Amino acid sequence: MSTTGERPVDALEREALCDLLAEVGPDVPTLCEGWTALDLAAHLVLREHFSRWGERRMAGEKAKGLPALIERLRAGAPALPWRVPGLRTLLNGTEFLIHHEDVRRANGLAPRTGRPDLDALAWRTARLTGWQAARKIRPHGLELRVPGGPARRFGAGGAVLTGQPVELLLYLSGRRGIAQVDLAGDPGAVAALRDS
Template structure:
C-alpha cells in the first residue's frame, strides 16, 4: 500500500475501489444484498448520500440512469455536509462502503482481501455497535467477539456465544452476511441458538 493511499481516508478508498468493481462487474452482477444487483446497490448508495428515501419509485428512477451514470455520481463524492466532516465521515460512510464493497466482491467469487490491516481496524471499531445490537437481541445471554490475534470484546454476561474471526469477517456476520463471513461460532448452546435465530 503506497504512501498516497495511506493519506487517503479509508472511506474514500473504499468508495473508489467499489466504483471500479461496479464498473468491472456490470449492472446485472449479483451482490450479497438479497434481490439486489450491482445496479440496485449503486442506486441505493446514491440515494442514501443525497438524503432521499429509497422508495420503489425513486429506486426505479435512479436505476433508469444506468450504472455508468450512478458510478460517476459516486466517484464525484458525497455532499459536503455531513459526509465530509472530519470524524463523521468514517462513522457514517466507512463501514457502509466497506460492507457493500464486500457484498459485490464475494457475490462474484472474490474472497477476503489479504494484507489490509486498515480494513480490519475500521471493522473492529464498527463492530462494537453491531455486536451491541446483536447482544441485545439474545439477552439474557452474552456475546463475545474474538479475533485470531487475541483481541476480544464482551457484551453482556460471560459464558454466552463466542464469535471468532478477523474483524472484517465479524462485521459481515453481524451485518447479516453470515454465509459469506469466515467466522466460527461456539459457546453455550442456548446462546449460540439464540444468536443463530436472530437476524444479526
C-alpha cells in the same frame, strides 16, 4: 485507523467499490437479496443524496445506468453529514466496506487481506454492532474475538464469535452465510445469535 497513506479509508473504499462495479457490470448479483450491482449503486447514490426515497426514485436512479451512478458516487458525498471527519469514516467507510464485500463475495471473489485500515474500521464497527446483537440475545452474553488479537465481551458467558474483523462485521450485519467466522459457546446463546 482512518487512512492508508494520506487518503481516508472511506474514500479508498468508495473508489475501490466504484472500480469493482465498473468491472463487473450492472447485472451481477450481490449479497443483498434480490439486488444486482445496479440496484446497489442506485441505493448508494440515494442514501447520500436523499433522506427518503421509494421505489419510483430507485427506478429513476437505475434508469440513468450504472456508468452514470458510478460517476456520481466517484464525485463524492454532500458535505453534511457525510464529510464530517470521524462520521465520514464510520458511516461511509462501513457502508462501502460492507457493500464492496457484497459484490465481491456474491461473485466468487476471495476476502481481501493486508488492509489494516479496513480491519481497524471493521473492528470499531463490529464492537458497536456486537453490542446491538448482544442486546437482542439477552440474557445470553456475546464475545467477539480476533485470532491473536483483541476481544470484546458483552455480558457474561454466552456465544463466542471468532474471526478477522471484516468477517465479524459481515456476520453481525447479516451476511452470515459468507462470513468466515467460528461460532461457539453456550448452545442456547449460539442458537439465539443465529436466530436474531
